[in-house]
Amino acid sequence: MADTTTLSGNRGLAIEEPLIFELGHPGRLGVDLPEPPPVDEDRLKGCRRQAPVGLPDLSEPQVVRHYTRLSQKNYGIDTGFYPLGSCTMKHNPRLAEKVARLPGLADLHPFQPQSTVQGALEVIDSLAGWLKSLTGMPAVAMTPAAGAHGEWCGLMAIRACHEDHGQGHRRRVLVPESAHGTNPASAAMCGFTVDSIPAKDNGRVDLDALRAKLGDDVACLMLTNPNTCGLFEREILEIAEAVHAAGAFFYCDGANYNAIVGRVRIADLGIDAMHINLHKTFATPHGGGGPGAGPTVLSSALAPYAPLPFVVHGDKGLTLVEHAADSGAKPFGRVKGYHGQFGVFIRALAYIISMGADGLRLASSDAVxxxxxxxxxxxxxxxxxxxxxxxxxxxxxxxxxxxxxxxxxxxxxxxxxxxxxxxxxxxxxxxxxxxxxxxxxxxxxxxxxxxxxxxxxxxxxxxxxxxxxxxxxxxxxxxxxxxxxxxxxxxxxxxxxxxxx
Amino acid sequence: MRYLPHTEADRRAMLDAIGAADVDALFVDVPAAARLAQPLDLPRSQGEMEVERAFTRMAGKNLSAGCAPFFIGAGLYRHHIPAAVDQLLLRGEFLTAYTPYQPEVAQGTLQVLFEFQSQVALLTGMEAANASMYDGATATAEAAAMACRVTKRRRVILSGSLHPHFRSTTETALEYTEMSAELLDPDPLGFEDLFGRLGEDVACVMVQNPGFFGHVRDLRPLAAACHAVGALLVVAVGDPASLGLIESPGAMGADIVVAEGQSLGAGMNFGGPGLGLFATRDKFVRQMPGRLAGRTVDVDGRRGFVLTLSTREQHIRREKATSNICTNSGLCALAFSIHLTLLGETGLGRLAELNHAQAVRLETKLRRVKGVKPIADSYFNEFAVHLGDDVDAAAVVETLAGRGILGGVPASRFYPTYPELKPVLILAATETNTEADMDALVAALGEIL
The missing domain is CATH 3.90.1150.10 (Aspartate Aminotransferase, domain 1)
Incomplete structure (x- = not known):
């Protein structure tokens, strides 16, 4: 046990830090706000708060020191090597942080008239364009907030498509045993049942076992590729063919897409839908657990069911379609508030255009x-x-x-x-x-x-x-x-x- | 390539160590037909200057809120974010850390989450809160599913006071499940009857307070009626700053409280990333979605924090998990928590009073504009006004934007199929508005209407 015999309990730079609730002193302020103008009669209809909230009062220097000390108890990519498999802890470029703070991008409200946010819609549209080109897929749902949310979005599109084509009885989803836990959890949230498929000794899907599990009630296969063992599914074209022959869709968990960006287009693998974790593949910070973003690319069969809202090119420039009646399609609904993880989009796009087609390919190669x-x-x-x-x-x-x-x-x-x-x-x-x-x-x-x-x-x-x-x-x-x-x-x-x- | 450390000599030496002829040999498992021989025909790499220029150009096409008299809310409010918030969250140890799966090297994140959960619980008047959801809309959908788990019922009633995105997100989430969402019409006048909908089969009633159109309600009678039939009351909050002035949902009897927390700490960012707040009573904690930080001790008996009760979560429970959520809004939770720590009890109260006073001042000024009729009987920092029977509020907002004023949101943007909402405009005022802003809006409306 290391020595803790200092008088303070601290050890040099390792400083003990209390909770904010143990630091407060009533009446201190960390902000200066103007005195509220007098109000004759409030408009709260008798619902004024009766008891204090119970928050501690701190001054700015205390707050800055508190969070600085807490930060020093964390390990980040900036601290050192972070080989956390499946999580893609790559460097987070600071340029992305800088441009995300431009007031013309950060200080925008999602419900401003669209004529006043054409540049913001261009950010979304540009990123969507890159994601489509890199994957070879015709459409992308930009709004999912994270990988698991993208999985659910892709599965919802699959379910909506099956329902629309009289295939609503397809409720079984095939998931390998090695899958992320989010896969079966997302399937369950779409009203699907989960059927697990075994792997072979070489760490890949057992194609024969998969074929045996396919049937008229299968909605889709969910497969991570490269898979969670860090291996490319060699028989992926045969897998896709078998799944499609059975009338099912092929969903790919794109958590490991960072291995193949610029070296393989997932459209060429027979994949119908795949989410892309922008916070992994495209270098946006993980922030101690989030936020992320999980745009989901879709095949032409699934594209009409993409959720609202989305950006289209219209007469008056870029247009955000917010209602099914204006969409000319059959959106399955809405997956979150507003228009997607815009701040994450900016950072991902900054990384992508920094790297370019050549740099993205080199990054995948170097990662491998x-x-x-x-x-x-x-x-x-x-x-x-x-x-x-x-x-x-x-x-x-x-x-x-x-x-x-x-x-x-x-x-x-x-x-x-x-x-x-x-x-x-x-x-x-x-x-x-x-x-x-x-x-x-x-x-x-x-x-x-x-x-x-x-x-x-x-x-x-x-x-x-x-x-x-x-x-x-x-x-x-x-x-x-x-x-x-x-x-x-x-x-x-x-x-x-x-x-x- | 500034983000890639290898030189060509490094790559060569590493390939030799591996025993591979070239990098392509490492991609041998990719079917040959699918391999791309060269980079795609897309733009090539660019330096910082070029990239910055591209973003500055796109930013220049937008009218940012700070450059205009600004009165938009509708679930996301423009509050002043103290400078320290952004400076602190940029610390690399916060910014570039992963989910705190190794608690010994993540006590910073974990203590922040514990403090965040404590602040959210206090603010909402609830006993426990989780470490955040994606946003208010998805938190609302998760609350519906949780209420069904708790009550073992399937019917969910969504009030017309709820944010339209909270409503549609919840409706979508329940679409292919055994749960059903019952949506009441949008309720600008605050007249809807939720009591008449209650029955022994109702899992929960979901309302927002203050409502989307502004109304502030005492929810105690509704809570009692819900509980009398074994249903839960779920309360959504649009602006967490309102809780500095209005009685907390917990004190009014809510069983689950959800909120969009983005307005504190993170800033607007065109609506994302959001911050879903989620709080409930202790007895329901094991039915909660999302991560939870909890207090414990280390082997030396010192206080520390870990992620806990993870048997609810997808990585353990898979298809039987309470939710599929994994990534949350950690950094936005940090921003929220720092902002709220800077405010404290005193600052939050003052901020809330100031917001309310600003809204009263704006409403009073608007009453003098011919044709403008406030329709909410109560409000915090946002209210709906009626602009006159034949007036299209969306056209008015466009005209205002043409004059450099961001003058609220037309209700028709959310509810295009309700003709009676066409003249309804929703306006918010916060501490960031000046009296000159308000006068500019009032003068412009006087000319347009």
Missing amino acids: LNANYLLAGLKDVLSPSFEGPCMHECLFDDRFLKDTGVSTLDFAKALIDEGYHPMTMYFPLVVHGALLMEPTESESRETLDQYIAVVRGLAERAKAGAAESFKAAPRFTPRRRLDETLAARTPVLRWKPEAAE
């Missing part, structure tokens, strides 16, 4: 190169789950830890002490004790070399019988291992005044 470099540097000491080259991420399981007393979790925590954010642990579920590493194209060869050396060293240490040191990790973090069982058994989800607790 980096993942294979990690795989090559680690495969003799860890246990790779599958043979052959990987795409943008490499998957290991915990066979290399057998009989060491060290678990995948322990191994990940030890990496924290070495100054790294751990890889994704225990996902995908199809291998035991998964360690999924995604370096992204942002990392230099030196960074990868250092990481490889550290992981190799840890693996050797584990095999040499140092389980205790792994169990004790992490030791150098603001907090050491936290009691998650206690948190779930006795949930404390908010601060309460002491008397009330």
Whole structure:
């Protein structure tokens, strides 16, 4: 245990920080607002608040220090290497932050007359154009707010299309066992049932098993490609053909699209719908959990069902279509408020036009190169789950830890002490004790070399019988291992005044 | 390529280490027929200067709110965002972190979420809040589904006071489920009868307070009537600043409170990204959608925070999860939380008083314009006015825009099939309006009408 014997409980730059509720002092202000003009009689119809809210009062210097200190207890891409598989923690360009703050883009209301927001509609339209060109797909629904939201949007379009063509009885969705949990959850929200399909020993969909599951009641297949094991589905054209022959659609989870941008157009793979996580593939910041955006490209069969609103080229320039009656199509409805994650669109478009067609292709290539470099540097000491080259991420399981007393979790925590954010642990579920590493194209060869050396060293240490040191990790973090069982058994989800607790 | 560190020599050396002839060899699993031999025929990479120029050009085509007398609300309100908010959320450790799955290196995000949840619970008068949803509209849809889970009923009643996007998003979300959405007509006069709709099969009644057209309502009688038949009351809030002045939904008996939180902290950004606030009572917490941060201790007994109750969520429960949500609005939640921390009890109260006073001042001025009739009997910082039987409010708004005034939203933008709403204009006033702004609007309306 590290030394905590300072008088303050702090340790140099590691400073303990109370909750805002423990810092407040009534009457302090962090903002200056003018005195409200006098009102003879309020218009609140007797609904004036009777009791105080209970918020703490702080001044600006206290607030700035509070959040600065909290930020220092976080690990971000800006801090260091973040090989969190499936999450694509690539560099977030600061140019995107700068242009997103131009008042002509940031200080706009979604319900301004359309004549006053032509530039904003151009941002949406330009990004849509890029997404369509890159994927080869004819249409894109821009409004989904995140990957899972895009999945649901694509499935809603599929459901609406089937209903429209007298195929409403198609309610079964095929999902591989290795899928993200959002896939089955999204399917359930469309009133579909989920039927899981097995993988082969090489980590890909078992085509024969898939064929056996297809039938007149199948609405679609949901497949992640490259899949969650970091592998390209070699038989994808045959998969698409089989799915289409059965009258079903092919939905692709585009979480790993970053591996193939500019190298493959997904339209050429027989895919009918795919969401694109702008916050992964197109480098917008993850922000500690969001916001993201999940525009969903659609085939010509599904395009008429795309949700409202969308931008079209009209007589008076760009027009935002907000109602089905004006759409000339059969939109399935609306998936969120306003017109999509506009701030995320700006950032993604800034990245895309910075990179261009050449840079986007090079980024995918470097992402795949980096993942294979990690795989090559680690495969003799860890246990790779599958043979052959990987795409943008490499998957290991915990066979290399057998009989060491060290678990995948322990191994990940030890990496924290070495100054790294751990890889994704225990996902995908199809291998035991998964360690999924995604370096992204942002990392230099030196960074990868250092990481490889550290992981190799840890693996050797584990095999040499140092389980205790792994169990004790992490030791150098603001907090050491936290009691998650206690948190779930006795949930404390908010601060309460002491008397009330 | 400024974002890619490799030199060609690096790439060559790495390929050698891998044992691959070239990068194409790594894409060997892609069917040959689908491989692109070269970059697509699209524009090539550009430097910062060129990209900045492109965005400055697009920004220049817009009339930004700060350059015009501005009175638009309709669910998203232009509040002054203190400078510290944006500066702090740009800290890379917040901006570029992922979801806090490794709590030892994410105590910053986790403590922020715990504080955010606490602030939302206090503001709404509820016992617990989650770590955010995408936006107010999707939060409303999630609340409908949650109410059905809690009550094991399927009928959802949506008031005409709800934001039209909250309504249509919820209607869409329930479309192919066993739940049904019953939409009442838009309610500019505030006369609708929700009590008559209640029955033993109703899962929840969903209302907004203040309503989309402005009305402020005491919801206690409705809450009691809902509870008498075993239904839940879901209350949506358009502007979280209103909660500094108006009795909280929790105090009025709400079971679930949802809100669009974007107006505090994040700024308008043409409507996105949003921030869905979601709060409920402790007894329903395990039916909640979305992430939750919770307090615990570490192995040394020190207070810390983790994500908790994740057995509700899709990564554990898959098709049986309470929602498919994974990504949320973390950074907007941070912005909201910083803004609210800067305001505090004192500042929030003053902000709310100021907004209300500004709206009263605007309404008083508008009453003097011939033909303008305010139709809401009560309001916070936004109200609907009737411009005269034959007047098309949308045309008036266009004319105002031509004069450089962003003068509210015509109700017909949301409800084009209701002719009686054609003359209805919805106007908001906040602390950002000056008296000169108001006078400019009043003078222009006097000339146009």
